[in-house]
Amino acid sequence: MSFIKKLIKSLPKNLKSKRTIFAILIILFGFYFLSRGSAELKKIETVKVLRADIRQEVLASGKISADKESTIHSAVSGKVVWVGVKSGEYVARGKAIATLDRERYEIALRQAQQDVIAADAELAKVYDDITRTSGVETFDNRIKRTAAEAKKNKAFDLVKLAERNLKDTTIVSPIAGTVVELSVNAGDEILPTAEIAVVSQTGNIKFVAEVDEVDVVKVKKGQQALLTLDAYEGRTFDSKVSEIGQKSITTSTGATAYEVNIILSEQQNLLLGMNGEASILISALSDVLIVPTEAVVDDKFVYVKAQDLFEKKQIEPGIASDQDVEVKSGILQGDEVVVSGFDEIGRLSLLQKILKKLR
Structure with missing residues (x-):
């Protein structure tokens, strides 16, 4: 309103009639109405296309497991009268673990x-x-x-x-290893198939990662992997993919995954059951064009800034990390690409739409 008052005061006396002022107000309000709805450029954020290194990795959670493990069950029912081992004790193959009445x-x-x-x-x-x-x-x-x-x-x-x-009243270990879990005590009454103990060969352990079915097709035997364990915060372990499971499993979240075995180059002070995450290296490139993942629209397009305009360009994407995507062709180093504010691109006010049709 102050702007309108100043404008009216600045008019010559011969133009200060009510009709003239009214006409000026109509023009100003009309221009304001027709100009609404245009793009707000300040909401559009861009970044420059850079050359950098990029790593494509598959992330999967898992835990430390024994290379060979046996869960021992009872074949018959009865009362446990003797338990001859303790958790953490080494047992030879065929050694008696417990006996029933x-x-x-x-x-x-x-x-x-x-x-x-x-x-x-x-x-x-x-x-x-x-x-x-x-x-x-x-x-x-x-x-x-x-x-x-x-x-x-x-x-x-x-x-x-x-x-x-x-014969089955004497329960023996089918493998040599360490008793990592003991489930019975003397005096217990057990039924057939009851779990007695778990024996693991702890001398050779591995990390078993649960890889999502979408990502497992990228994983190959021999690929390098980097492990982080919850028990060793800030420390990483070099490792390598040794085996890819052929049968799917259902994770605790209900997703379909496959077990991928990863050999540990360093096994000292690692215990069975330790949880962690594996980062499996799929591919790596140096000094290539990259853009942030949020810049890529519909898998193969980006918006490139040219002054106050934005041009939609098709690119040839390469490998992708969690943050970036390799660009093989379509844009150049130094180009500015849009990473947010896509809704503002192409918005025109009513006046801009009218002028566009009149061209």
Whole structure:
């Protein structure tokens, strides 16, 4: 309003009539209305295209695991009467870890053995009956013999099962290694398939990374990786991809991933279960044109500043890091590309639209 008052005061006396002032106000308000909606250039942020080094990496979380590990389960149920190892103790292959109460399995074995004796006697009687009848086997005798033989075979199989159950009351380690987890105590009642212990070969450990299904296709055996562990803040470990899992897993967040095994060049003072993150190097280039990732629109376009105008240009993108994208062609070093304020590009006021149509 002060601007309008100053403008009216500056008018010559012969132009200070009400009609003239009203016409001037109409023109000013019309110009203001028609000029609204144009781009606010100060909201458009740009950066210069630079030459720099770029690394394409795949990041994945994981933890330290043993190269070979065995989770030991009980094959039979019963009461634990003895536990012969402690967590952290080394065990040889075949060493007894725990035993269950054997009494009922010994009884079952003796009963099965007696059933074999009885079935054998019954079969011998059938053979004797056949011999007494001139040695010619009738159809009825064949049925009796076949049933007696089947009964003996079944009884024999039950003996083998009872022997196996009795043997399984002694739980042994199938591999040599360190007991990293012990799940039972003497006096516990356990069911078949109950977990007894976990034995790991801690002499050769690895980092198992869970790589997202989108990224795993980029990972190859032998690629370099850099590990960071939560337990060693600020320290990194050089490593290398040794194996890529062929079967998918579901992560704790519900995503589909693949386990990638990474060999550790340094294993001293590293413990099983330590959590961390692997940065797997996919490719690296030196002294190439790069732009920030936020500058790239629809995967292959950028907006280049030319004075107060912005030109949309197509580029040929190369490798990408989390922050930057390599540009193979389409723009030059020193060009200014838009990184924010894209909504302001191309906005025209009503007056600008009218003038554009009149050209």
